[in-house]
Amino acid sequence: MKLAKRVEKLPPYLFVEISRKIAEKKAKGEDVVTFGIGDPDIPTPNHIIECMVQAAHAPANHRYPETEGLPDVRKAIAEWYEKRFGLTFDPAKEVLPLIGSKEGIGHMALCFIDPGDIALVPDPAYPVYSIGTMFAGGESYYMPLKEENNFLPDLDAIPDKIARKAKVMWLNYPNNPTSAVADLDFFERAVAFATKYEIPICHDGPYSEVAYDGYSPVSFLQAKGAKDIGVEFHSWSKTYNMTGWRIGMVVGNARMVDALMRVKSNLDSGIPQAIQFMGIHALRGPQDCIAQHNAIYQKRRDKLVATLNKIGLRCTPPRASLYIWARVPAGYTSAQFAAKLLDETAVVVTPGLGYGPSGEGYVRFSLTTPDDRVDLGIQRLEAWSKKQK
Numbered sequence: 001m002k003l004a005k006r007v008e009k010l011p012p013y014l015f016v017e018i019s020r021k022i023a024e025k026k027a028k029g030e031d032v033v034t035f036g037i038g039d040p041d042i043p044t045p046n047h048i049i050e051c052m053v054q055a056a057h058a059p060a061n062h063r064y065p066e067t068e069g070l071p072d073v074r075k076a077i078a079e080w081y082e083k084r085f086g087l088t089f090d091p092a093k094e095v096l097p098l099i100g101s102k103e104g105i106g107h108m109a110l111c112f113i114d115p116g117d118i119a120l121v122p123d124p125a126y127p128v129y130s131i132g133t134m135f136a137g138g139e140s141y142y143m144p145l146k147e148e149n150n151f152l153p154d155l156d157a158i159p160d161k162i163a164r165k166a167k168v169m170w171l172n173y174p175n176n177p178t179s180a181v182a183d184l185d186f187f188e189r190a191v192a193f194a195t196k197y198e199i200p201i202c203h204d205g206p207y208s209e210v211a212y213d214g215y216s217p218v219s220f221l222q223a224k225g226a227k228d229i230g231v232e233f234h235s236w237s238k239t240y241n242m243t244g245w246r247i248g249m250v251v252g253n254a255r256m257v258d259a260l261m262r263v264k265s266n267l268d269s270g271i272p273q274a275i276q277f278m279g280i281h282a283l284r285g286p287q288d289c290i291a292q293h294n295a296i297y298q299k300r301r302d303k304l305v306a307t308l309n310k311i312g313l314r315c316t317p318p319r320a321s322l323y324i325w326a327r328v329p330a331g332y333t334s335a336q337f338a339a340k341l342l343d344e345t346a347v348v349v350t351p352g353l354g355y356g357p358s359g360e361g362y363v364r365f366s367l368t369t370p371d372d373r374v375d376l377g378i379q380r381l382e383a384w385s386k387k388q389k
């Protein structure tokens with residue numbers, strides 16, 4: 001049997017070694033504290049689940065959904081964008097629900113990338129942008145996100161020759177894994193760059209509602225001209241703790257939305273309808289869960305940032321997202337340091353290299369760890385640090 005090159009070319013799963021070690025420790029009965037995965041620990045709010053339970057009983061929801069989603073889910077998405085960002089979209093043409101935004105992001109590559117084409121991809125980043133590009137036969141040109149540039153890509157550093165060849169640009173703010181945020185000025189510069197070179201922009205913004213200290217992130221689509229050249233992916237996953245239900249959205253440029261719709265209609269049959277009703281209710285129902293959850297994450301953030309800086313893992317408190325992006329001490333690669341922490345403290349963090357070459361030198365802590373586990377992790381890190389001297 002011979003597998004296709006796109007499968008052979010998949011990078012080795014960086015977390016294999018860590019996963020093996022975690023399994024080993026658990027088998028020995030050790031209590032592993034994980035700051036690894038960005039998956040909200042707090043359950044989906046009850047009123048949203050209730051809506052889904054009722055919808056599950058309706059026979060109409062037992063049949064194939066439509067790829068383009070229920071008209072009302074598209075309307076609810078457009079209403080939410082209007083209420084939250086003051087932007088208006090045509091629910092029929094500029095909005096499409098997705099089976100989680102990951103699904104749409106992966107398939108979007110098929111809309112723009114032919115074999116040999118180039119995608120502009122941030123580094124470090126959520127891996128789906130570059131893997132989707134590779135699946136479509138294209139190559140990623142990495143835009144390094146450096147601390148000295150506030151983890152924004154330096155658009156002027158992209159060679160003219162590359163920009164002329166690029167078929168799509170990926171951006172993501174508030175950012176995973178660096179937790180950096182972008183303002184409208186940056187998005188407007190990105191739109192100007194994309195307009196000059198006629199490169200569609202796909203902005204991935206699932207953390208726009210996960211923010212701290214009263215900060216409220218902007219939408220890429222608020223930038224002047226953004227809708228002429230781009231779309232924004234968004235998701236219920238992080239806003240409403242709904243990662244397990246698989247529902248996301250894309251909003252913006254009608255041609256781009258239509259292209260994704262055409263690709264998807266040949267691959268999937270849409271989101272289970274009971275889950276679409278859940279999604280509608282989440283967007284239109286009470287929103288107080290968002291502030292409540294952010295207050296919980298913020299407390300965890302403050303405790304962790306204080307400890308990490310105390311023990312020599314330099315980091316700044318994130319203004320948004322679910323992550324702390326911390327410098328590893330000198331003398332270690334990110335993978336070595338993550339392995340050492342796991343070995344010596346049974347605390348799991350994600351090595352930055354897993355998100356791209358520029359992630360080297362950092363580890364990511366996720367704030368989706370229950371409070372008592374955060375406290376236990378902090379105790380272990382502090383005790384461990386004392387022993388280092």
Ligand SMILES: *Cc1c(COP(=O)(O)O)cnc(C)c1O
Nearest residue numbers: 100101102126176206235237248
């Ligand atoms: C969590 C996350 C997503 C997507 O989530 P879905 O659950 O597929 O909607 C997309 N992009 C980034 C950067 C993420 O961190």
